[in-house]
Amino acid sequence: MVPSNDRDGGNTGNTGNDDKVHYPKVVLVTGACRFLGGYLTARLAQNPLIDTVIAVDAIAPSKDMLRRMGRAEFVRADIRNPFIAKVIRNGDVDTVVHAAAASYAPRSGGSAALKELNVMGAMQLFAACQKAPSVRRVVLKSTSEVYGSSAHDPVMFTEDSSSRRPFREGFAKDSLDIEGYVRALARRRPDIAVTILRLANMIGPAMDTLLSRYLAGPLVPTMLGRDARLQLLHEQDALGALERAAMAGKAGTFNIGADGIIMLSQAIRRAGRIPLPVPGSGVWALDSLRRANKYAEISRDQYAYLSYGRVMDTTRMRTELGFQPKWTTAEAFDDYVRGRGLTPIIDPNRVRSLEGRVIALAQRWGSRNPIPWGGVDRFG
Template sequence: HEAIDGVDFIVSDQSYSSLARLVKKSGVDTIIHSFLVLSTASTPSRSLHEINVIGTMNLLAAAGQSSSKVNKIVVKSSSLIYGSSFRDPSFFTETTPRSSKPKTEVESSLIEAESYIQEFAEDNPYVDLCVLRFPNVLGPTIESDLSQALIKGVAPVVFGFDPLLQFVHEDEVLRVIDFVMSDSISGVFNVASPDRCPWSRVYGKAKATPLIIPPFFTAQATALYRALGIAKVPSELVDLLTYGRGIDSQKLAKLGYKYLYSTEEAVDKFAEYASSLRGRAVPKPLASIANP
């Protein structure tokens, strides 16, 4: 990490097992939990559960201990929690139930992690707890399965489908976190500009070549693409690129939040960046996540 005045960087294991001691020793009053893994592409199921579920449980236990001064927790979650299915509504609100059972370990882990977060919020009403559900995040310092494919100049496309998607720019993520930190805001919030963009327009703007995924034998096709180093397309991403997803963020807007970028503008900004990297060494991202 680069040195930042007034900031101490402390290395912890991925399950946050040492966090209780750190919270007690430092006397921190705010925790931002942004370490949830959102892809099965490069994280084994056991590690994914340890990070998302056990890590969240340890974080909440640390924040809720008797000596804790924590009064604000912000969790960066994902719209992946809603899944993607042909039965889905056009837009999910924060209370809309899934229209299908979770199909992947990452979806199950998010649901379980958020269930513990909800229990903590009910048991600790003095703590302002915000859960922010973001769609796909794009930006030069964020690594995701989709963004890395676009930077390579390829776009996974499920044959016969052109789903509508939402995107937020990485600057928007920081801006929203700052917004909910500035007041006594708590609850679960979808975070996305209301407009959606066809996937074909997204990869067209990025000048990426379609990488066709057959609607049948998809696992074999995606395994081949991964083995060849072309693209990582986990099953949750295949579902997204088949059916799309829309989230309704009116709840956040009613609190006065105004978006810096629309979906289209976030895509334009990233597409320009991705196109500029063709033929050059890709800089190492500051954050490695995956945002289906």
């Protein structure tokens, strides 16, 4: 189920500088069989300012997705194949949105196949863009995972921040490599406006992500003594940001995330799940619980995220890109809970009511037993 469009996708309307913007005429979107690529294609196909939308993927989208794409043209092509250059050249494409990067490995091949799909595909695509004189802007869907997660992180990551430790492998490493390739394209073709969107962890009724699966199980293992700070992004706001970037042609790197944060413990309560605190090393031994809860093997980077979380500064998103998400982090998470129809194991309302009574009791106790001025609190 896809959320209704009453709050659809953030601000993609005009800003004060839009009278100088040359809107795209022919847009190519990769990853058409995935949620973001498919629904972005559908959005762009509804925009009368765009003449042609070309959707590309190695496998065909579902019949429902093809119907949603409307007037968009679907081309079955693997971006790792040089044929993609012919598609761009023959289509006279001026804007390319690369939304095909996957964060989880295919069923066969594991991490090696994932790296081949992500990195080699991006290299071939950007090489094709470099050779095509018609291309004037490239939008890359990247991820906040490039910042990593650790106990020594800043309060908020800016676009100039970097991970506290180098990545040796995994999706974050692949994403940094892909960003490097698209920046190389910008240096070789300064006439191409390159936009990099570092999306916060996405959530919503329709997207299937590690976080959505992790929080859907009845028991949610948590790291003992740690409570991650989560900044999320509603799936429809992710689409809105990609659409805005494709239309605006604003070069640069932008953090894309919702306002506000929630703690992992709050998210578990709001979903009505039962937390299962375990020692950090114990998480790696919970294979049977992971299978029962239907979420994938937790990698080292994902383990760090669930331990510490990640929060980004999104000033550039609002002031330079001209985009403002419609959902806050808490609202996005609540929409995920509603949309998935999660049956609470523990009623969140009862938990909140109990918390309220405990706080009120503590306040009353404090007012009746004040600490004398100049006195010492026994718990201080």
